[in-house]
Amino acid sequence: MNEFLQFTLGGVSFGMVYAAIGLSLVLIWRGTRILNYSQGAMAMLTTYIALTVITRTGSYWVGFGVALASGLVLGAVIERVVIRPVENKPPLNPVVVTIGLLVLIEGIAGIIYGGQYRSFPTAFSVTGLHAGSVPLGISRNDLFVAAAVLTAALALAALFRYTSAGLRLRAAAFNAYAARLLGVRVGRVLTLGWALAGLIGALAGLLVSPDTFLYPSSMDSIFVLGFTAAVIGGLDSPVGAIVGGLILGVTLNYAGGYLGSNLVPLFGLAALIAVLMIRPSGLFSASHSRQV
Amino acid sequence: MTMTLLRHLAVAIVAGALVWAASVQLNAFRDYQIAEIAVYVVAIAGLSVLIGLSGQISLGNGAFMAIGAYATALLVIHLNWPVWAVFPASAAITAVAGGVVGIAAARLSGPYLAGATLLLAVALPSLALQWPGVFGGDQGLSIVVTAPARLGATFPLTRWQAWVCSLAALITLVLLANLVRSRVGRNWRAIRDDPVAAALTGLNVGRLRVLAFVVSATCAGLAGAMLTFTTTLVSPGSFTLSLSIALLTGAVLGGLGTLAGAIWGALVIVLVPTYVTDVATSHGLSSGVAANIPIAAYGVVLIVVMLLFPNGIQGGVRRLAGPLLPANLTRLASPDRQQPASEQAEGLASPDRRRPVSEHQEEGTK
Numbered sequence: 001m002n003e004f005l006q007f008t009l010g011g012v013s014f015g016m017v018y019a020a021i022g023l024s025l026v027l028i029w030r031g032t033r034i035l036n037y038s039q040g041a042m043a044m045l046t047t048y049i050a051l052t053v054i055t056r057t058g059s060y061w062v063g064f065g066v067a068l069a070s071g072l073v074l075g076a077v078i079e080r081v082v083i084r085p086v087e088n089k090p091p092l093n094p095v096v097v098t099i100g101l102l103v104l105i106e107g108i109a110g111i112i113y114g115g116q117y118r119s120f121p122t123a124f125s126v127t128g129l130h131a132g133s134v135p136l137g138i139s140r141n142d143l144f145v146a147a148a149v150l151t152a153a154l155a156l157a158a159l160f161r162y163t164s165a166g167l168r169l170r171a172a173a174f175n176a177y178a179a180r181l182l183g184v185r186v187g188r189v190l191t192l193g194w195a196l197a198g199l200i201g202a203l204a205g206l207l208v209s210p211d212t213f214l215y216p217s218s219m220d221s222i223f224v225l226g227f228t229a230a231v232i233g234g235l236d237s238p239v240g241a242i243v244g245g246l247i248l249g250v251t252l253n254y255a256g257g258y259l260g261s262n263l264v265p266l267f268g269l270a271a272l273i274a275v276l277m278i279r280p281s282g283l284f285s286a287s288h289s290r291q292v
Numbered sequence: 293m294t295m296t297l298l299r300h301l302a303v304a305i306v307a308g309a310l311v312w313a314a315s316v317q318l319n320a321f322r323d324y325q326i327a328e329i330a331v332y333v334v335a336i337a338g339l340s341v342l343i344g345l346s347g348q349i350s351l352g353n354g355a356f357m358a359i360g361a362y363a364t365a366l367l368v369i370h371l372n373w374p375v376w377a378v379f380p381a382s383a384a385i386t387a388v389a390g391g392v393v394g395i396a397a398a399r400l401s402g403p404y405l406a407g408a409t410l411l412l413a414v415a416l417p418s419l420a421l422q423w424p425g426v427f428g429g430d431q432g433l434s435i436v437v438t439a440p441a442r443l444g445a446t447f448p449l450t451r452w453q454a455w456v457c458s459l460a461a462l463i464t465l466v467l468l469a470n471l472v473r474s475r476v477g478r479n480w481r482a483i484r485d486d487p488v489a490a491a492l493t494g495l496n497v498g499r500l501r502v503l504a505f506v507v508s509a510t511c512a513g514l515a516g517a518m519l520t521f522t523t524t525l526v527s528p529g530s531f532t533l534s535l536s537i538a539l540l541t542g543a544v545l546g547g548l549g550t551l552a553g554a555i556w557g558a559l560v561i562v563l564v565p566t567y568v569t570d571v572a573t574s575h576g577l578s579s580g581v582a583a584n585i586p587i588a589a590y591g592v593v594l595i596v597v598m599l600l601f602p603n604g605i606q607g608g609v610r611r612l613a614g615p616l617l618p619a620n621l622t623r624l625a626s627p628d629r630q631q632p633a634s635e636q637a638e639g640l641a642s643p644d645r646r647r648p649v650s651e652h653q654e655e656g657t658k
Contacts, residue, residue: 035403085599091402092349096544096598099351099537104591110584216584220533224414231407262422265415272411273396276404 006137007257008250013142014211015249016149020204021226022233022241023153024197029235030173031193032087034094038101040223042078042198043205045105046071047214048113050206051120060121067202075198079191087190109216117218120209145207152203153242156196169193221265225252228268232275234282244283247271300469304462311458315451323450325562327522330457331515332558334464336542337551338511344549345472346504347484348397352409354536355416356509360386360516361526362420365433368520375437375521379460382517383510390509394502413536417528432527435520457518464511465551471507472551480504512539541594547604556605564589 021039028036050067054060078101086093124140160166171179172189180186204226205219212218229248233240248271255267275283315323339353363382367373373381393412397405420427427433439452471477482490483497491497520526542557565586572582601608 029403035406082595082599089602092343092548093598093602095349095403095406096540097595099540100591100594100598102591103534103537103541103594104588107584107586107588107591110587111581115584221414224411227407228411231404235403260422262418265411265418266422269408269411269415272408276400276408277396282404 002134003257006135007253009136009138010142010257011250011253012246013138013145013249014253015229015246016146016242017204017208017222017245018226018229018248019242019245020149020152020200020207021223022230022245023149023156023238024200024204025227025230026233026235026238026241027156027193027197027200029230031169031190032083032094033091034083034087034098035227035235036194036197037095037098037223038078038105039197039201040205040219040226041102041105041109042071042074043201043223044214044216044219045109046074046198046202047120047205047209047219048109051118051214054121060123064123064206067206068199071198071200071202071205072195073198075201076191076195078198079194083194084187106216113216115215117213117215120206120214122210126210141210148203148207149242152200153238156200156238159196165189165192224265225268228272231272231282234279234284236282237284240282240284296473297466297470300466304466308458308462311462312455315454315458320448320450323448323454324522325566326454327450327457327518329558329562330454330461331518331522332539332542332561333461333554334518335512335515335539336546336557336561337465337468337554338508338515339539340543340546340548340550340554340557341468341472341480341511342504342508343543344547345477345480345484346501347480348401348501348504349406350397350409350505350508351406351533351536351540352393352412352416353508353512353539354531354533355409355413356386356390356512357516357519357535358416358420358526358528358531359389359509360513361520361530362427362433362516363513364517364520365435365526366426368435369433375456378521379514379517383514386513386516387506387510390506390513391502393509394505397505398498398501410533410536413531413533417531420528428527430528432525432529434525437521437524453522457522460514460518464514465554468507468511469551472549476500476503538590541590545593545597545604547606547610550604550606552609553604553606556609560593560605 021043024039025036028034028039046067049070050063052063053066054063057063082097082101083094086097122141124144126139126141128139129136129143158166160170168179168184168189169192171182171184172186173193176186179189204222208222209218212222225248226245229245230241231244232247233242233244248268251271252264252267256264259267311326315326318326335353335357339350342353343349360382363385364378367378367381393409397408400408420432421429424430437449437453439447439449443452472480479490479495479500482493482495483500487497519530523530538561542561543554544557545560546553546555546557568586568589569582572585597604603610
């Protein structure tokens with residue numbers, strides 16, 4: 001029973017990271033119908049920037065802030081420079097371009113920082129917490145991870161609901177053509193969407209890198225699982241991404257804990273296939289599936 | 293029909309003679325590269341047919357290569373089968389796996405399909421780690437390959453490997469060329485361009501999609517078998533996500549849906565990284581930097597080709613050489629030459645679908 005509790009809470013902590021990546025993918029998908037395969041690589045790059053800043057200044061929080069800011073800028077620049085030309089092209093073109101970005105960013109990181117594994121600091125202590133004498137299997141840092149992602153998600157929700165920028169984002173995602181007629185500068189709105197996604201992705205990179213270590217392809221598997229979380233949730237729904245992340249995190253932690261860590265990716269695949277077989281567009285998707 | 297088959301066979305025989313002449317002239321390392329190119333030609337051709345003709349995407353063909361590669365190693369180690377039996381058997385085993393994945397995939401489209409196959413590429417190699425007794429774990433399995441004794445004791449092994457792999461690649465290309473020019477190929481293009489219209493005209497869209505996946509997986513499985521035969525080693529480290537991405541790069545770069553494009557793609561994938569690394573090392577760059585330059589170059593190539601030349605190298609070759617060649621020769625080089633008429637028709641029928649006419653195939657979705 002103790003074990004079960006530990007696996008569950010530990011899974012929630014991992015799940016929140018997958019949820020953050022999923023959330024950033026949903027942000028971009030809603031606005032542009034593009035799946036950003038380079039999201040993980042972007043997060044890896046901003047985490048390297050954070051590591052450089054932390055080593056120079058000695059302050060975790062300065063690095064944290066710089067990484068989030070650079071995620072914002074990176075997202076906006078990428079959208080403007082390489083995504084804009086393929087935005088209205090057949091779906092395969094942006095897929096290939098973002099995969100190209102993934103490879104390019106990992107190559108650049110390899111050239112600048114080399115391939116060796118680097119450890120990344122945590123914000124808080126990683127000593128396990130206890131409820132009385134029962135070990136909970138989570139640490140202060142795990143609580144911080146969950147809180148940070150939840151805060152980011154709530155901030156995004158507030159942005160979407162209560163600000164005029166949020167209204168424009170929703171309008172452009174709902175119907176770009178009508179939004180443009182009503183005076184929304186859709187291009188800028190899409191850039192904002194990518195920038196926000198870059199920020200959330202950077203957050204995920206900062207939170208997960210103490211566990212995975214940092215190297216050019218360190219975010220690959222995290223990206224794949226974050227993507228799975230978003231697909232489970234339906235790609236259209238921010239809430240779905242978070243729920244999907246939690247489902248996936250907990251499932252994989254049970255699989256890894258009880259059956260051995262080698263099978264974790266396989267269980268991720270099984271979870272994805274199971275969800276997609278029942279609902280081909282994910283759990284929370286509003287759009288209807290094709291009839292063919 | 294028979295004319296088409298004969299023409300494809302004639303081209304294949306000429307190509308085979310050229311490869312034979314090259315293999316005899318070149319040194320052992322170049323022979324090894326010929327075998328490697330043949331491996332990638334088969335894998336990329338299978339992926340190119342899947343994406344370019346049936347409109348489905350797979351980021352998991354590296355996983356199918358792994359299945360074919362492990363099947364080959366196991367058949368050789370445990371049953372001691374000869375190469376001519378192992379290749380078809382491995383391809384058949386992978387075809388079954390492709391059918392299973394294809395049935396699941398036929399329900400999915402666009403990013404969902406890309407994601408599921410992506411996860412397949414990541415997840416499948418972990419099976420080898422879970423059962424090290426069967427699959428050799430991290431170390432993998434190694435087999436012994438020898439050239440037949442009647443070629444002489446000094447006959448270089450890499451030349452034999454180049455011959456076998458090139459032959460397998462040529463046979464695959466002839467079969468694929470006939471397939472894409474047959475009714476099946478036309479039906480694939482129909483479901484790619486408009487699945488609803490295709491279904492209305494009586495095509496079984498689901499079954500055609502599964503069939504495309506089976507064909508693509510069979511090619512990947514054969515490529516995996518050829519890879520094992522060439523490297524004499526199969527391990528999970530050979531089938532990373534980067535392999536699947538390299539296959540996609542090759543297919544896009546060469547030109548999706550064209551078999552000649554698969555050859556271009558394979559040439560670039562095999563030769564350019566070696567060349568770039570050589571140049572970088574000779575200019576005094578550290579090996580870490582030199583190893584990463586081709587990776588970054590892949591990325592640049594993917595982005596630039598997609599932005600500027602969405603039809604790939606073969607599209608460019610066709611534009612340059614098209615007027616010079618007899619019409620049927622051009623068709624042979626690229627069975628997919630004509631813009632599908634349905635594309636324009638569809639554009640008229642649904643103006644809200646923002647689709648440029650000049651672009652290549654759209655995935656059969658929406």
